[in-house]
Amino acid sequence: xxxxxxxxxxxxxxxxxxxxxxxxxxxxxxxxxxxxxxxxxxxxxxxxxxxxxxxxxxxxxxxxxxxxxxxxxxxxxxxxxxxxxxxxxxxxxxxxxxxxxxxxxxxxxxxxxxxx
Amino acid sequence: xxxxxxxxxxxxxxxxxxxxxxxxxxxxxxxxxxxxxxxxxxxxxxxxxxxxxxxxxxxxxxxxxxxxxxxxxxxxxxxxxxxxxxxxxxxxxxxxxxxxxxxxxx
Numbered sequence: 001x002x003x004x005x006x007x008x009x010x011x012x013x014x015x016x017x018x019x020x021x022x023x024x025x026x027x028x029x030x031x032x033x034x035x036x037x038x039x040x041x042x043x044x045x046x047x048x049x050x051x052x053x054x055x056x057x058x059x060x061x062x063x064x065x066x067x068x069x070x071x072x073x074x075x076x077x078x079x080x081x082x083x084x085x086x087x088x089x090x091x092x093x094x095x096x097x098x099x100x101x102x103x104x105x106x107x108x109x110x111x112x113x114x115x116x
Numbered sequence: 117x118x119x120x121x122x123x124x125x126x127x128x129x130x131x132x133x134x135x136x137x138x139x140x141x142x143x144x145x146x147x148x149x150x151x152x153x154x155x156x157x158x159x160x161x162x163x164x165x166x167x168x169x170x171x172x173x174x175x176x177x178x179x180x181x182x183x184x185x186x187x188x189x190x191x192x193x194x195x196x197x198x199x200x201x202x203x204x205x206x207x208x209x210x211x212x213x214x215x216x217x218x219x220x221x222x
Contacts (some may be wrong), residue, residue: 046203046213047213049212049213062211063117098159102166102205104162106159
């Protein structure tokens with residue numbers, strides 16, 4: 001059974017960089033069959049796809065976030081990561097990692113609050 | 117950006133009734149559409165992909181139909197655990213979600 005688990009700080013100051021890691025178990029990020037995604041959900045609101053990465057390192061980002069987002073993969077650790085720079089309160093959300101572009105496996109989500 | 121519009125925003129039904137949820141795309145997404153169910157405090161759960169294919173472990177009472185710009189999720193006979201928020205999502209041109217339909221107990 002594939003499992004994903006997000007980790008990282010729950011509180012980030014405005015203008016700083018949000019950094020999260022997703023650890024995959026029961027499957028491999030090196031599998032050529034899947035993309036690996038980050039999705040977020042502000043409290044009480046809908047879902048927004050942030051971006052995704054292929055094991056080769058090829059990425060695709062939400063145009064509205066593209067200038068601030070970096071997604072990377074570490075196949076040796078079976079992890080992929082998200083960095084979002086210059087955060088504001090509008091970036092406060094539950095951040096999910098997920099498998100593929102129709103997300104069949106999700107992490108439990110981690111709430112990141114942007115506040116001083 | 118492809119905009120997905122879900123209707124109704126809220127649907128009030130009783131267990132045992134049939135639920136019909138709609139998702140309309142601002143331009144054709146072919147069959148690149150999925151449906152998710154989300155309960156409070158939980159991650160979304162994939163129900164349907166490619167418009168009409170049930171994901172692994174999804175009960176047969178869930179079905180999806182449509183192509184192009186108009187899609188429907190049908191729950192044939194509501195169970196108590198089906199009351200939740202439902203989202204559609206397209207991956208034809210970038211990836212976007214609809215705003216959700218809340219299915220509540222009448």
